[in-house]
Amino acid sequence: MIICGTPEEAMKNVDIAISTTPSKKYLVDKSLVKPGMHIVAVGADMAGKNEWDPEIFKGAKVVNDSVAQCISRGETRNAIISGIIKENDIYGEIGQLLAGEKTGRESDEEITIFDTTGMGIQDNVTAVKVYDTARKSGLGTYFEFI
Template sequence: MKTLLLGIKDVKEVLSLKEVIIAVEEGYIAYNAGQVQQPEIVSIEIPENNGETDIKSCYNKLNESISVKIASGFYNNGKNNNLPTMIGTILLFDGKTGVPLCVMDGSLITGIRTGAAGAISSKLLARKNSKTVAVFGGGGQARMQIYALCQVMDIQEVRVYSEYQNELIKYKADVEENTNVKVIICATPEEAIKNADIAISTTPTRKYIVHKSLVKPGMHIVAVGADMAGKNEWDPKIFKGAKIVNDSIAQCVSRGETRNAIISGVIKETDIYAEIGQLIAGEKPLRESDDEITIFDTTGMGIQDNVTAVKVYEIAKKNGLGEYFEFI
């Protein structure tokens, strides 16, 4: 039995944001329908090297595949070397036999499927006439969130803030080159979020950036960065009275932004409105007023990696990409 090896160039060649958005929606629906086994995330923190590694896995009954992703964030990378901050590998196995089908780069998949998740939430929960987006962070995910969002909404302006202001000139150039939006570099979180319809956070901070007073009625929040206990981008008080949607309630109450609101005593788990799969499946209403504050807390799910990796594998095989090797 031969196993396919796909590098980042192969993955990039076959990945389409539009297709990934569709695949992630299908994955959320499968999870909501009980067709997915998704164990708890295994996390390893390496503070002496400013790094962390997560292992996310799942079995998807609908495509009969098992995926395991090992993804790391080493936040000194790019500052004292030429390595990317986010590095990942995905292993794909046949769910009928356990045979390893593919070993592929997971860095780009992680970025794109996370961007797709944010875009899906905005399509469902943001006001339909949303035009202005606040972004916190200037890294790869801060870009990917906008690239994906522009696939589903007519965004005209991005206002971006980062603790590392020197990275924002390149951010502005990249986003304006790849989209039709205007990017405004902001010196403070207050400046970035002013008049924003949608606010997206993509940082690894452990001390929140956005105070409750900055969040206005009608805003949709996409909380991406807090994917591990201890991380915190948003004032927990923002959650009080908001419509809270999680990708996975089990994950978000143990390691997401929702966790911070619960342990702060601002909300209880019963205050969570829904998982996003329920909204896609039409089981619960979406935004119900223009003044409603909606929050999508995403910690990243194995099923997102699974459906995206399977799509990459199928297209790569069809197009003759990658190299085969004898693994067994």
């Protein structure tokens, strides 16, 4: 792990950027995003939070965990309110990509954004998969609840 003092330092020479802050003013300017970058926006999970310059959404492939949630309280909301994109500019939901209904990245230059506000069902499915994998691999410690 490398600890960085500024967003500029953190974004230098990266292909994937993940944000998980409670910021209310964007931290990452569009000038810091290079072609082909993948962004995972986690922190803006309620109206009023903002980590990414809304301009980054212009021309990017935007995928949400839930379009309804992301347009009401995610990073996508900020881009829509700013007039940068419209709801119909959102490419789709992560489930559509996982089910093979939509394609992922289509070029090395494409900027992709996954905006996630958090969905309990996805958390539950992930927890079950991690648990099953750990059991099959003989990892972890069994604990019986009374």
